[in-house]
Amino acid sequence: MERFWIVDNEWSDYEAETAFLRQEHQGCEIKISKSVNDKDLEEFGAICDALICQINVPVRKELLEKLKKCRIVSVYGAGYNNVDTSSASELGIAVTNVPGYCAEEVADYVIAAIYHQNLKLSYYADNISNGLWGARAIKKKPLRISRLTLFVAGFGNIGRKLAEKASGLGMKILYFDSVRTPAMEETAKRTGAEYVSLEEGLKRADVVSSHLALTDETKGLFSQKTFSMMKPGAHFVNASRGGVVDEAALTAAVKNGIIASATLDVTANEPPKADDPILNTENICVTPHIAYITEDALHELKFKAARNASDVLKGKDIPEVVNKH
Numbered sequence: 189m190e191r192f193w194i195v196d197n198e199w200s201d202y203e204a205e206t207a208f209l210r211q212e213h214q215g216c217e218i219k220i221s222k223s224v225n226d227k228d229l230e231e232f233g234a235i236c237d238a239l240i241c242q243i244n245v246p247v248r249k250e251l252l253e254k255l256k257k258c259r260i261v262s263v264y265g266a267g268y269n270n271v272d273t274s275s276a277s278e279l280g281i282a283v284t285n286v287p288g289y290c291a292e293e294v295a296d297y298v299i300a301a302i303y304h305q306n307l308k309l310s311y312y313a314d315n316i317s318n319g320l321w322g323a324r325a326i327k328k329k330p331l332r333i334s335r336l337t338l339f340v341a342g343f344g345n346i347g348r349k350l351a352e353k354a355s356g357l358g359m360k361i362l363y364f365d366s367v368r369t370p371a372m373e374e375t376a377k378r379t380g381a382e383y384v385s386l387e388e389g390l391k392r393a394d395v396v397s398s399h400l401a402l403t404d405e406t407k408g409l410f411s412q413k414t415f416s417m418m419k420p421g422a423h424f425v426n427a428s429r430g431g432v433v434d435e436a437a438l439t440a441a442v443k444n445g446i447i448a449s450a451t452l453d454v455t456a457n458e459p460p461k462a463d464d465p466i467l468n469t470e471n472i473c474v475t476p477h478i479a480y481i482t483e484d485a486l487h488e489l490k491f492k493a494a495r496n497a498s499d500v501l502k503g504k505d506i507p508e509v510v511n512k513h
Contacts, residue, residue: 190213191236191237191257192213192238192240193218193228193232193236194219194220195221195224195240195241195242196222196240196242196264197222197223197244202220202490205218205240205491205494208491208494212502223245235257236258237258237501238260238500239258239260240264240493240494241262241263241264243263243265243267244270246270247261248272249272255281258281259282259500260500261281261284262493265285266285266286266288267401268510282500283509283510284493284497284500284510286488286492287345287508288346289480289488290480291348292349293481293485294349294479298427301473302354302395302423305395306336307330308330333357333359335394336360336394337361337392338360338361338394338395338397339362340363340381340397340399341389341398342398342400343364343365343372343381344365348372351379352375354379355379361379361380361381361382362382362383362388362392364384364385368383386414390417391419393418393419394421395424398427398432401429402429406429408434409432410426410432410433410437411434412437412440416441416446418447420445420447420448423447424438424449425451426454430454430458433452435456436465438466438472439466442470442471443470450471451472452474455474458477459476496508
């Protein structure tokens with residue numbers, strides 16, 4: 189009998205996962221915990237065959253060593269930096285993620301951010317009581333969306349989906365990635381996207397959108413130096429990982445007019461405290477890490493995370509294993 193331990197503090201419904209697991213592993217035992225507490229770890233974690241966990245659950249060496257029977261850590265998300273993959277490999281534990289499940293949702297979020305930054309509908313709605321109407325209400329005339337150049341930093345599943353949507357609006361697409369793949373080349377050919385260096389993309393773009401994974405190389409990549417390369421009227425969007433941005437540098441860049449504005453769905457510390465400057469800087473819009481959520485994406489994420497756990501226990505060789513070495 190297989191035992192599955194689900195650790196998650198965000199959701200209340202686990203029908204997609206449990207229905208699938210019980211169908212594939214008849215008689216299996218499923219434990220749902222809101223955190224890795226000592227009681228559940230001792231009673232169930234030590235005997236579970238699979239851990240399915242939220243991306244904010246730290247799965248470090250100390251925890252992995254206590255999962256005596258565990259063969260798979262399946263993460264609810266594309267990112268998996270919450271897991272010590274090196275220690276997992278040493279212990280013979282596979283780690284899986286769910287890449288691409290919310291590519292369309294995050295791309296839509298960036299498109300919405302571009303419209304929000306450019307047209308500022310909420311600004312006009314909030315200030316309509318000042319008596320200004322028509323052209324007199326506009327402080328700075330926006331540009332046509334089709335005139336904007338978008339720089340996509342990171343051309344994976346989400347970056348490529350964004351390029352498809354933005355090119356449909358007539359935007360000029362620039363992109364950068366540390367690797368080059370056939371999928372990237374195909375999307376670039378179809379959308380007219382131009383490969384450029386990071387520096388050139390920053391200098392030419394009206395909108396810079398980050399879709400980079402958080403690594404030692406990308407941590408704090410968007411800094412005083414990189415923001416100073418951008419156009420004074422440029423907009424910055426981050427729907428990747430909060431750690432790729434030096435937030436003190438970003439707030440300074442917006443306050444001082446180095447760039448025009450920023451829209452962030454992720455922050456370095458989540459959730460940020462109420463007095464955090466990132467929440468209290470004019471022309472910086474922060475949303476609570478919700479870009480990935482639609483009914484469709486959430487169901488796909490939950491189902492695929494459960495399927496990954498099941499497949500590994502069945503001995504299948506699946507591409508979602510991120511620590512195959």
